[in-house]
Amino acid sequence: MPTINDILATGDDNAVAISGLDRDDLTFAGLRAHVNNTVLRLNMLGIGRNDRVAIVLPNGPEMASAFVAIAAGATTAPLNPAYKQDEFSFYLDDLKAKAVVVEAGSDSPAVAAAQSLGIPILSLTTRPEHPAGLFELESPDGYAAEPCASPGASESDDLGLILHTSGTTSRPKIVPLTQTNLAATARNVATTLALDPTDRCLQVMPLFHIHGLMAGVLAPLRAGGGVFCTPGFDALRFFGWLDSVKPSWYTAVPTMHQAILARAARNKEIVGASKLRFIRSSSSSLPPQVFEELEATFNTPVIEAYGMTEAAHQMTCNQIPPGQRKPGTVGPAAGPDVSIMSESAPTLLAQGETGEVVIRGENVTPGYENNPDANAGAFDDGWFRTGDQGFLDEDGFLTITGRLKEIINRGGEKISPREVDDILMDHPAIAQVVTFAMPHKTLGEEVAAAAVLREGTEASEKDVRDFASERLAAFKVPRKILFLDEIPKGATGKLQRIGLAEKLGLTD
Structure with a gap:
């Protein structure tokens, strides 16, 4: 196709498409x-x-x-x-x-x-x-x-x-x-999720973004299934749609899942009656704590995938049962070839070694338009460099440790903000967190974090730092923790680390 x-051409003439x-x-x-x-x-x-x-x-x-x-x-x-x-x-x-x-x-x-x-x-x-x-x-x-x-x-x-x-x-x-x-991506997503004509997607993702266009629209149509198109994500209206549309799945970014979970307790009857076969998450890392809460709340598998625009979205994806799902990973290759390459040379690394995630396959863009310099840096020995750092485990499941540009360099010590996020998310008062680099006069960069507290809970900066100190090496513990009502997000709902220090006034 x-x-x-x-x-x-796949769908039956009388089947509902949109x-x-x-x-x-x-x-x-x-x-x-x-x-x-x-x-x-x-x-x-x-x-x-x-x-x-x-x-x-x-x-x-x-x-x-x-x-x-x-x-x-x-x-x-x-x-x-x-x-x-x-x-x-x-x-x-x-x-x-x-x-x-x-x-x-x-x-x-x-x-x-x-x-x-x-x-x-x-x-x-x-x-x-x-x-x-x-x-x-x-x-x-x-x-x-x-x-x-x-x-x-x-x-x-x-x-x-x-x-x-x-x-x-x-x-x-x-x-x-x-x-x-x-x-290729429509086929890959439909195959990975085992979509068929009986499936109906509740489409809440922005349709100016690759995630919604491919996973939310083309993949279900490719399977001969239907797409219910909402006016856009709205946590207050989500449960009404879940009740009236009765979708078999939806796909969203982690911040949307967290907003849904925050209101799930008030909509227990609708949640209990939902017909979700699975829930998909992509576009940024899903904290394992959110993964587990989603599965427990909706009593359905959560399938985390890894995608980017240059790959026409999906690259890897956890598996639909009876296949494996590993919280904290983005699954095995789900379409293109996926490997790990040295950040400094076109050398593929062994299983378990950390390096830059690279891909190749028929879903990968032929190259940036009118940008030979960008293409020279992105394509290496037939592989596309994603700019993400990670490693493959013994089952071929990929763990993303962070964006290379987001890795915090604290006086020569390299810190993955994702690792700090995962620790801080275990704090009972924290509902959402993002770790990022803030400027430091002597170290170059220092670790900072912005957090949203769970409704009805309290925590001080010292409480959270003490919690982190028991679980992280001292140099990884955030030196600054800000508590916000809402963490700034990009247009697609993703939390953005780069530039956050400036937005929050931490650059002086």
Whole structure:
């Protein structure tokens, strides 16, 4: 199945493909017809294969179907609707977008950004009587389309999706993903999770991020199953959706799981009646304590996976029962080849040795766009360097010890913030924690942590430091611990270590 069109061929005509709030369901027959009509419409507007279409839409069935339908005949570039005009201007120019899709009547700053760059705006319209995900694309008044250079359905080597890296420490890099890349990951996720047509995913992840697009949308469609598209994650509404939608699974980042757990006790009846076959977690490390609480609360397996944009999402994944699940690991290879390489040379390391995680396979991007320096540093002897540090155990399960850029260098002592997180999460008063580096005049970097306390509990900085001192070497114990109502997160809900010291005023 090398293209999105091939992926969509799996589902039974009458099976539900996409659902949404207060809308009729869209069947696979309806979705396939909609995809074909959308590609024809794009071709009429002069947009074809490998032309870039930015999508600025809120989460929901139209965002999901727009990604699928546009990627079937062009290159999609979903952008975070929360960006400001300057950010939209940067991304639209960098992408060389041929059009921007927004909701009809949208007041998004993307509109002004596109207008300033002379990029046509396509208005997405829906009708209440139409099924969820069905839409039409309207061109602006006076739009004169040039003939489409490459009409028709996308082929396996065409680009289906373009995303930017987060750019935490450098200018965001463009990650192009081919139809083959996308199809490979959809297959890998569906196979790893043993998805079938009876499964229904509750899609809560942002759809401008690889996690939601691949695991939350394409993988279930590839299995012939359904996707219920929410307006985005909302811990207060989650249990209502769980009750009414009756999904067989959902996928989320750890902070979302923690927010769900914080409200689970108030929704015991819904939790007890839920039909979840499993819960999936990815995009950042799931603390073992959260893993265990999730499994105990929902009485279902928690499957932790490891993914990144450059791999079109999934690289490794713990196994569905009766396979193994190892809390604290991200499982064995689940699609691409996975190994550990020396950080300083293209030498693969032995089982148990710690080094940089490397991957290769048909899901891996062909390379950053227009960035030879980045490609030279990322690709080594046929392997892609992920920038993550870890090791493989005797069963081939991968443990991530941290991002190489996040490792704290305290006067020459290297400290994994993940290791400190795991210890601090055992403190009975701590609900959430993130360990990070803060500047130090003589050591270069010192260990700091930000924590959120469990409701109704108390703890002092000394309490937590004493707790850590009994379990960690002295140089790993945080010298500064801040208690916050909420830890700052990125756009996808992930806790971000890099830059946190500055955000919290610890750089003076």
